Amino acid sequence: MKAWRIFFAGVGGQGTLLATRVVGEAALLADIPVVVSEIHGMAQRGGVVESAVVMGEAHSPVISDGEADILMAFEPLEGLRAIRKCSTHSLVICNTSPVAPFAVASGRDQYPEVSDMMRTISSQVDRIIAYDARSLAREAGSELSVNVVMLGTLMRHGKMPFDQEMVKTVLNTRTKRSFLNMNLKAFDLGYQVE
Amino acid sequence: MHELLTLQPGSKRLLLGNEAIVRGALEAGISFATTYPGTPSSEIGDGFYQVSQGTELYFEYSVNEKVALETAAAAAVSGLRTMCSMKHVGLNVASDALMTLAYVGVKGGMVIVSADDPSMHSSQNEQDNRHYARLAGVPMFEPANSQEALEMTRAAFALSESYQIPVLLRTTTRVNHSRSIVEVGPLQTPRLRGSFKKDPLNLVPVPMVARRLHVELLAKNEKLKAEASGSSFNRVRGQGPWGVVTSGVSYNYVMDGVRELNIADRVRVLKLGMTYPFPGQLCLDFLKEVEQVLVVEELEPFLEEMLKVAAQEQGLTLRIRGKGDEWLPRYFEFDPVQVRSVMARFFQLDYQPPEVEMGSHLPQRPPNLCAGCPHRASYYAVRQALGDEGGIYPSDIGCYTLGLLPPLEAADFLLCMGSSVSGAGGFSKAQKRPVVAFIGDSTFFHSGITGLINAVMNDHNFTLVILDNGTTAMTGQQPHPGVELTPEGRRPPKVDIEAVVRGCGVERIAVVNPLQVEKTIATMKEMIEGEPGVKVIVSKSPCPLFERRVTGKKQKVVFRVTNECDMCRRCLDELGCPAFTYCEDEEECAFISIDEHLCSGCSVCKQICHAVKPKKKRA
Numbered sequence: 001m002k003a004w005r006i007f008f009a010g011v012g013g014q015g016t017l018l019a020t021r022v023v024g025e026a027a028l029l030a031d032i033p034v035v036v037s038e039i040h041g042m043a044q045r046g047g048v049v050e051s052a053v054v055m056g057e058a059h060s061p062v063i064s065d066g067e068a069d070i071l072m073a074f075e076p077l078e079g080l081r082a083i084r085k086c087s088t089h090s091l092v093i094c095n096t097s098p099v100a101p102f103a104v105a106s107g108r109d110q111y112p113e114v115s116d117m118m119r120t121i122s123s124q125v126d127r128i129i130a131y132d133a134r135s136l137a138r139e140a141g142s143e144l145s146v147n148v149v150m151l152g153t154l155m156r157h158g159k160m161p162f163d164q165e166m167v168k169t170v171l172n173t174r175t176k177r178s179f180l181n182m183n184l185k186a187f188d189l190g191y192q193v194e
Numbered sequence: 195m196h197e198l199l200t201l202q203p204g205s206k207r208l209l210l211g212n213e214a215i216v217r218g219a220l221e222a223g224i225s226f227a228t229t230y231p232g233t234p235s236s237e238i239g240d241g242f243y244q245v246s247q248g249t250e251l252y253f254e255y256s257v258n259e260k261v262a263l264e265t266a267a268a269a270a271v272s273g274l275r276t277m278c279s280m281k282h283v284g285l286n287v288a289s290d291a292l293m294t295l296a297y298v299g300v301k302g303g304m305v306i307v308s309a310d311d312p313s314m315h316s317s318q319n320e321q322d323n324r325h326y327a328r329l330a331g332v333p334m335f336e337p338a339n340s341q342e343a344l345e346m347t348r349a350a351f352a353l354s355e356s357y358q359i360p361v362l363l364r365t366t367t368r369v370n371h372s373r374s375i376v377e378v379g380p381l382q383t384p385r386l387r388g389s390f391k392k393d394p395l396n397l398v399p400v401p402m403v404a405r406r407l408h409v410e411l412l413a414k415n416e417k418l419k420a421e422a423s424g425s426s427f428n429r430v431r432g433q434g435p436w437g438v439v440t441s442g443v444s445y446n447y448v449m450d451g452v453r454e455l456n457i458a459d460r461v462r463v464l465k466l467g468m469t470y471p472f473p474g475q476l477c478l479d480f481l482k483e484v485e486q487v488l489v490v491e492e493l494e495p496f497l498e499e500m501l502k503v504a505a506q507e508q509g510l511t512l513r514i515r516g517k518g519d520e521w522l523p524r525y526f527e528f529d530p531v532q533v534r535s536v537m538a539r540f541f542q543l544d545y546q547p548p549e550v551e552m553g554s555h556l557p558q559r560p561p562n563l564c565a566g567c568p569h570r571a572s573y574y575a576v577r578q579a580l581g582d583e584g585g586i587y588p589s590d591i592g593c594y595t596l597g598l599l600p601p602l603e604a605a606d607f608l609l610c611m612g613s614s615v616s617g618a619g620g621f622s623k624a625q626k627r628p629v630v631a632f633i634g635d636s637t638f639f640h641s642g643i644t645g646l647i648n649a650v651m652n653d654h655n656f657t658l659v660i661l662d663n664g665t666t667a668m669t670g671q672q673p674h675p676g677v678e679l680t681p682e683g684r685r686p687p688k689v690d691i692e693a694v695v696r697g698c699g700v701e702r703i704a705v706v707n708p709l710q711v712e713k714t715i716a717t718m719k720e721m722i723e724g725e726p727g728v729k730v731i732v733s734k735s736p737c738p739l740f741e742r743r744v745t746g747k748k749q750k751v752v753f754r755v756t757n758e759c760d761m762c763r764r765c766l767d768e769l770g771c772p773a774f775t776y777c778e779d780e781e782e783c784a785f786i787s788i789d790e791h792l793c794s795g796c797s798v799c800k801q802i803c804h805a806v807k808p809k810k811k812r813a
Contacts, residue, residue: 003450011559021208024373028208035339035446036208036373039315046772047561057453059339059446061372064531066548077556084550100775101559106601106766107776107784109557143791 001032001056001161005063006154008051009082010074011099015147018174019072020051022151025170027055030162037061046102048078055161070158071125072150074133075099080117083124090125093153094118095146097134129157131193140186148183152190164191196244203380211369214340214376215307216241218347219277222303223382226269227253228262230640231669232281233316234370235309239279240670250386255672258611258640259284263291263306270304270360271397272388275351279307282323283610287641289326292360296330297399297407299358302388303351306332307363309370312492312527316367318591318610320525322493327362327470331411333418334362334470335427338445340374346427346467348379353421357414362470366492368443368527415471423476427467430480434460436541437484439477439497441466444490447533454534455543472500481510488540489516492527515540561596565773566794568735569594569661571708573604574769574798575733576630576659579718585628586621590614590642592634593668593737594661601770604632612641619645619654628722629656635691636666636674643698646728650699655726657718662691663737671740679736679744695730702729709735711801738794751808752793755786758805765799765806774799 006023010016017038027034037052052063065084073079073094086092096114103109122128133153137145148171155164168184175183198217201207209217215238219227227246229239239255246253252269256262259280266278280288285308292306308326311317327334333353335346343365350361395403422428432452438461440448445465452458464480466473481487481504489498498516505514515521521536522528531547538545563570573594577584589595589605590613598605607617618631633642638660646658664679666672675689695703704721706714714733721729741747761784765774773792778784788799790811800806 012561021373024208028206028375034208034375037368038210038371038373039367046559046564048559058530059449060530061339061368061374061443061446062527062529064529064548065550067531077559081556087548101557102562102770102772103557105772105775106770107763111557 003056003058005068006053006070007063007068007085008072009078010049012046012049014074016049019147022170023053026166029166032161035061076114076117086125092121092125092128094130095133096130097132136189141182145186148186149190152187153193156191201378206375206377208373209340209376210373211340211343212237214343215347218344220381221379222348222351223384224275225384225386226274226276228256228266229279230256230259230262231672232284234367235279235281236669259288263288267295270300270302272390274302274388277305282308282310292330296332297411303355304360305350305363310366312366324496331415332360332362334364336364336442336469340376419471422468422471422473425468428473431463434462435485436461437487439464440490441469447530448490450530451534451537474504477504486513562772563596565771565792566738566796568708571798572733573597573602575714575718578715585630588614588617588631590633590637601767611637615642615645618656619649622655631658635662635676639674646698649728657722657729660732662732662734665737665740667737700728700730705732707735708733709796749795749811751795752790752811753788753806754809756805756807
């Protein structure tokens with residue numbers, strides 16, 4: 001299988017690493033070669049979190065600029081910041097609900113218009129699927145499931161080399177019992193996004 | 195039982211490099227492990243900790259890396275298989291012990307993990323610790339992925355035991371924190387009881403002994419050279435007149451490059467896994483087979499220079515390149531396209547790297563102290579106590595280093611663990627401004643105490659604030675000697691910070707709760723402005739993330755901004771809690787609000803602003 005590269009960008013606390021790990025474990029379950037890279041430590045304290053899943057014929061755990069087939073942006077500003085990873089072939093799945101960085105929250109910097117950012121991303125990639133994943137997550141039961149909502153969308157539109165059931169199986173083993181139904185609902189809501 | 199213990203031999207798992215190292219050690223029959231946590235090594239110690247709960251593995255979080263290494267060395271000399279893991283700069287602390295342990299040697303296999311951090315994702319420098327293998331004269335392995343991390347760990351134990359020498363397992367962030375598929379092997383029953391045979395003429399390196407031991411170490415190194423040349427981790431892939439030599443994570447980028455550039459029939463890749471002692475014979479054989487060689491390794495030209503020496507000794511004149519403006523840099527980690535581009539240039543191939551669109555100016559999102567972090571309250575109090583004049587703030591290593599950013603700006607100088615205390619002493623002797631130093635509780639135990647004793651002895655003049663949040667927060671809430679909160683409840687600390695400070699000879703000590711703002715400011719003012727000398731304030735309040743995890747305590751209140759707010763902005767401009775947001779309504783009228791989801795209920799803002807009021811937190 002030709003290499004298939006998914007770059008994840010989000011903000012500390014959004015569950016970016018869990019989403020990355022679920023995709024990786026699902027690939028393993030489907031017997032597809034996979035490498036995952038994460039960054040832990042200081043970078044996580046409310047800062048940018050970036051991670052990657054590379055499937056198929058590739059050894060490198062990281063994705064270079066311009067190499068991502070898919071960008072999963074859990075936050076719109078981080079989506080635009082990660083646009084360097086994309087090319088005109090890329091698919092971007094982007095949550096449009098912002099998390100203000102401190103400089104913006106304190107009024108010292110301006111948060112760019114979300115619609116402008118989506119237009120900029122859209123003009124540089126093959127396709128963008130942008131929607132308010134936070135409200136879908138809320139509908140599923142908790143804002144904390146933005147990551148799982150977006151996994152649903154990835155499985156629908158990401159030309160993934162394995163079935164959505166694989167992801168549900170992993171969610172089953174990797175999430176707390178009490179959150180499972182909520183997560184499955186979040187996944188389905190994300191899967192229904194056109 | 196921990197997952198790493200229950201995996202069936204032959205089964206496949208997606209493991210972090212760090213998890214693979216733990217499994218590899220268990221497969222080698224480890225019975226003794228020590229660490230001081232530090233990114234990107236922390237999950238190794240945490241893994242051993244979990245395994246030790248329910249098995250007979252001895253594991254400890256040691257007070258610092260030097261202590262960890264010496265403790266593990268004694269176990270290894272007693273015949274146990276031991277591992278000591280740390281981040282790259284931790285090995286600086288432990289290096290004093292390492293240099294002589296190489297002479298003295300071990301009985302049971304001993305593996306020392308150095309987790310390097312190219313690109314400094316979470317570090318103050320990006321030193322290349324492969325130099326330590328050469329400096330100490332100990333063998334070294336460099337895994338490229340999780341499977342190799344497991345296999346090399348296992349092999350390192352065997353090699354260590356058969357040559358009675360500690361072995362360095364040198365990883366980098368992208369190995370420690372990448373997950374890849376690992377097929378595990380069988381676990382080995384560990385030797386649990388060691389025994390120590392007295393042998394001072396080999397174990398006590400007084401000059402007479404050390405002179406002989408050094409000669410013996412060099413002889414061991416000669417034999418190990420042959421081991422390296424024959425190691426199954428050092429092998430040639432492919433055929434052709436072009437050569438690439440690589441090690442560690444860079445190997446992945448090289449192999450992807452070979453495939454993407456479609457040059458598998460023209461290039462021969464020498465992949466080195468055991469990189470010290472230098473596998474000279476193997477490398478010479480390789481150099482004779484190729485016309486030119488590109489060396490792909492992150493950071494220092496470690497392999498490149500040894501290859502050049504080997505070539506020179508044999509009178510080989512082929513082109514060997516690696517580092518330099520034209521080729522690869524000595525800084526930061528590599529990425530696949532960068533390596534592919536350099537390979538294409540070196541072998542004169544057509545290759546167009548993907549075009550990259552760069553975003554315009556975007557608001558930055560640096561990491562920040564959490565909402566409710568007591569460090570913020572301590573910094574706020576010091577800044578208030580010192581007024582506009584301010585002071586000099588030597589800082590240290592931990593979450594609290596993030597206080598360097600506006601609006602707190604409470605970090606002026608930092609070198610390494612403990613440098614806040616000794617640095618403060620130096621500043622107080624070199625210049626006139628008041629000096630207030632900050633150090634965390636775990637860092638104080640790690641490296642702060644010696645500096646404090648020195649300051650008392652030499653009549654330095656500063657105030658040291660020990661930011662005691664009750665845990666080693668930054669690296670994942672590991673314990674330290676002063677821990678009081680445990681899942682079983684609060685207990686007296688094994689080592690009391692205040693008593694240590696008093697024991698160091700400090701006479702003026704105050705303990706404050708930084709979440710009590712006015713009292714804290716008053717105490718700080720009194721201490722800082724008091725008679726010159728060494729003064730210590732223990733600013734004590736638990737890390738809220740840690741407290742919630744350990745005690746399961748539920749938050750009862752959040753705070754909100756009422757319409758009494760007069761937009762003075764002190765909350766934003768002086769405190770800088772990330773739960774606060776500056777907003778504008780539809781008529782562009784500004785107001786300030788608190789995000790209920792982020793607010794931890796610490797009440798610091800309420801104490802500095804009359805417009806902030808509590809309300810019950812919704813369940």
